[in-house]
Amino acid sequence: MNRTMIAARLHALGTPMSLDTIPIPKPRPTDVLVKVMACGIVPNMANVINNWPSWFPHQPLPRFPAVFGLDPVGIVEEVGEAVINTRPGDRVYVSPLRSCGSCQACRAGQRSHCRYFTLNGYFSTSRDGQRIFDLYPYGGFSQYMTAPEYAIVDIPNNLSFEQAGRFGYLGTSYGALKNAGAGPGQVALIDGITGTLGVAATMLGLAMGLSQILGTGRDERLLARIKALAPERIQVMKLGHGSTGEWAKSLTGGEGADFAISALGAKAPASTMLDSMKGVRRGGKVVNVGGVAEDLPIDVKWLMDEQIQLIGSNWFTTAQGQEMAEMVRTGTLDLSYLEHRTFPLSRVNEAISGLKDRDGGFSNYVVLPQVVDAA
Template sequence: MHMVGCPMELEDIPVPTPGPQDVLVRVRSCGIVPNLANILSNWPTWFPERPLPPLPAIFGLDPAGEIAAVGSQVHAWKAGDRVYVNPGRYCGGCRACRYGDHINCTHYTFNGYFGFSEKSLPIFQAYPYGGLGEYMTAPQYSLVSLPDSVTYDQASRFGYLGTAYSAMRKAGVAPGKNLLVNGISGTLGLGGALFGLAMGATRILGTARNKGLLERVKALAPSRIEVLSLEDGRSIDEWALEVTQGQGIDIFIDASGPGAPHESFLQGMRSLRRGGQTIDIGAAAGSLPVDIHTMMDCQHSLAGSLWFSAGEGQDMADMAAAGLLDLSVFEQVKFPLAKVNEAISGIENRNGGFGNFVVNP
C-alpha cells in the first residue's frame, strides 16, 4: 500500500534474508480479517496514536506457510517446517518482556497491520514484511508448528481464533462452567463456540442477530449449545437465567465490534452469577454505564483481552491435531495475491464467522 485509502499494488521486490534469530517463510495462505479494510482506509483518522507501518508497506496479519531458510542462531526450526506466524512483535528488553509478559511490551506491534504506540516504528523497520507476499521474515519466537491435519488456509484463521482462546484461558473455561458469547456467529464469536466445546464448557449460550447462522452454531453441538437471536426482543439476562435455571453465567465473552449497541453488552454483564467474569474481545466502542457497586457486591470482574501468544497458538494447533478443535467448519474463500483488493472488499459478504477469506500468494 502506497497511500491510505488507495488500492494495494502488486510489485516485485527482492526475497528478504532472515536475521540470526529469524526465519524466512514461504507464505502459502494469509487470512483477510474483517477489520483490514478499516485499517487500510480509516485507521490514521480513527486512531492516530496507533501508527500504521511507514508507507509503502506490505500488510497481511495472519500468514501460514513453510520455512524456507533459518538464521544462524535458529536451532529449533528447519527448512520445510509447516508454521503459522503470530504477528505479535515485542522488543524483548522492557520490563514486561523480561517478566515474560510479551503482549504488554512497551513496543508491542502487529506485524503487517498496526502498532500500539510510536515505539512500534523500530519494530516495523526490523520486520517490514507482512503476510500478503510470497516471502516474509519472522522471529523464531513467533512461530507455531502446524500438524499435517491443519491446512494453511485453516491456520490463517488462528489470529481471531486465538483472540477467543486466550480470553477463555484467562477466564478459566473448563468442565462445570457455563459460557455466554455475544456475537457468537461472527468471526471472533465462533471461536468462542469452538473453544467452549474443546475446553469442556458444560453449556455454551450464544447471542447474535442472524437466525440462520445461529442455527448453524447450535448444530455444532445441539445438546450443549443454546442460542438466542437479538431480533426476538428478549432480554439476554432474563433468557440466560432461564436457561441456567436461575444460576447465572460463569463467563461472559463479548465479541461485538465497534458500532454494536451497548445494551447487549450490559445485558450480558447482568446475566453473571456471583463471582462471574466479563471479558471483552470485540472492541465495542464508547463508554458503558457500568454499575460498579453491583460489581463490588457480586464480585464481578470486567477485563479486556488482546490477541494471544505463540504458545497459546501452539495449544490451538495441538488441540486441532488431537481432534478437540474442529476447523472443518470453515468455508474457505480463496483469492490469488493479484486479487487482494477484491478479497478485502468482498469480505463484507462473508457467511458470518463460517466464511474464511484467504489470499494464497
C-alpha cells in the same frame, strides 16, 4: 545476486495495493525466513486501513509503502544462525505479535503487555511502533517474510494452510477463554456468537469441555447453524428478543453463566454488553474481545458487590497458538466448519474490500501469495 519476490504493498491511504517486485529478505541470526503459502484476511480490511489513522491516531500503521497481511502461514525456507528449534521445511503459522523482547513484560513471557506491542502486517499499539515495523516490514501479503523465532507455531499435517490462516481469530478467542478460566463443567455466555470471534469461541469452548454455551446474535439462520454444532450443549437467542442477562439466568437456575465473552464488535451499542454482563454469576468474569461503539457506563458498586471481573483481552501468546495446533493434531478441535474462499495475490484488493457473501464466522477468506494470477 539478490533473489526477488512479489509483494502487495500499500503506497498511500485511499489507493489500492500494488504488486511490487522487491528483494527476498535475509533472516537475521535469530529470525526465520518463511515462504508464505496462505494469509488470512481481516474482514473489510481496506475500510479499516483507510480509516484507522482517524479512528485510532495513537495506534499507528506502518510507514508506506507497507506490506500488510495479519495471519501468515507457510513453510520455513531458511533460518538464522542463532535459531535452534525451527528448521527449513517446517510447516508454520507466524504469529504477528511483535514486542521489544527485553522489557519486564517480555521477560515474563507477556509480550502483549510490552509498550511496543505491534501486530506485524497491521498496526501498532505504541506511538513508537515504527521501530518494530522497521525490524519486521513484511506482512503476509508477500511471497516471503522474516519473523523472529519466538513468533513461530509449528502446525500439524492435518491442519491445512487455509485453516491455519484463521489462527489469529481462533487465538484471540482462545486467549479470551483462557483469561476467563474456561474449563470442563462451566457455562459460557457468548455475545456475538455468529461472528468470526464468536464461532471460534464456540468451537474452542466445546473442545475445552464447556458443558453449556449460551449465545446471542442477530441472524436467525446463523444462530440455527451454531446450535446445530452441538444441539445438547448450545442454546441461542436473537438479540432484541428480551434481556440477554435475564435469559442467561433463566437457563442456569438463576445463577448466571460462569463467564461472558463479549465479541459484539465496534458498531454494537454499549447497552447490549451491559445487558449481557448481568447474565454472569456472582464472582464471574466478563472478557471483551470485540469492543462496542461507545464508552461503557458501568455501575461500579454492582461490579464490587457482585465481585465481577471485567477483562480486556487482546490477541494470544505463541504458546497458546501451539496449544491450538496440538488440539487440531489430536482431533480435539475440529476446524472443518470453515468454508474457504481463496484469492490469488493479484486479487488482494478485492479480497480485503469487504465481501458481500460472508456467511458469518463460518466463512474463511484467504490470500494465496504464491499464486500471483488467477488460473
